[in-house]
Amino acid sequence: xxxxxxxxxxxxxxxxxxxxxxxxxxxxxxxxxxxxxxxxxxxxxxxxxxxxxxxxxxxxxxxxxxxxxxxxxxxxxxxxxxxxxxxxxxxxxxxxxxxxxxxxxxxxxxxxxxxxx
Amino acid sequence: xxxxxxxxxxxxxxxxxxxxxxxxxxxxxxxxxxxxxxxxxxxxxxxxxxxxxxxxxxxxxxxxxxxxxxxxxxxxxxxxxxxxxxxxxxxxxxxxxxxxxxxxxxxxxxxxx
Numbered sequence: 001x002x003x004x005x006x007x008x009x010x011x012x013x014x015x016x017x018x019x020x021x022x023x024x025x026x027x028x029x030x031x032x033x034x035x036x037x038x039x040x041x042x043x044x045x046x047x048x049x050x051x052x053x054x055x056x057x058x059x060x061x062x063x064x065x066x067x068x069x070x071x072x073x074x075x076x077x078x079x080x081x082x083x084x085x086x087x088x089x090x091x092x093x094x095x096x097x098x099x100x101x102x103x104x105x106x107x108x109x110x111x112x113x114x115x116x117x
Numbered sequence: 118x119x120x121x122x123x124x125x126x127x128x129x130x131x132x133x134x135x136x137x138x139x140x141x142x143x144x145x146x147x148x149x150x151x152x153x154x155x156x157x158x159x160x161x162x163x164x165x166x167x168x169x170x171x172x173x174x175x176x177x178x179x180x181x182x183x184x185x186x187x188x189x190x191x192x193x194x195x196x197x198x199x200x201x202x203x204x205x206x207x208x209x210x211x212x213x214x215x216x217x218x219x220x221x222x223x224x225x226x227x228x229x230x
Contacts, residue, residue, distance in 0.1 A: 032215055034218075041225075042223070043206060043220045043222050043223050044161065044220045046217060049214075049215045049217060051215070057214075104149040104151075104168075105151065105163060106151070106163075106218060107163065108153075108160040108161045108162070109160060110159065110160045111159070113158075
């Protein structure tokens, strides 16, 4: 159980285009999903917290108009990188957590490697 | 807010020996402390976690200890094997709001055959 999928696993795009990444919880309902960014040999940097049916909460320094997050259902959250630039190239990982009381565990998706040319 | 410090940043041990990774946290209200293992290019995988109402938890070769007074927790891996080589992250939760996790900087563990 507790499987999280992410699509695509990798994407290459041209500068100025937008890229959408999907995160799905396959066997549980995720009331909260988190989006992280990870640079090579570095830790996970939280970008935003996504709650089903409400607006995402962004971490300080993360542009909400640049990184659009939608959590339309209890099993799906999407991250859209708008007008991507080479500095947006990174490994983007989502995680999902159920809303059950006492269940703090976050389960991670396999990540999406974004390369902006 | 919460701050999590993790040491060492790199650790190399001989196969069969034990490895210990330590983390400290700043927010005494934190009550959930997971450890993740991440292999190169792959997702972080939860390997063990501990809640603040216990001091130690063990799962086969892996154990975690928690000292709430000192605000530190440690990961212990015994009888290390080559497949234990990976980057390990500790984390602590923020009680307020969505209970986000704050991650340590990571430890690159290498098991030498």
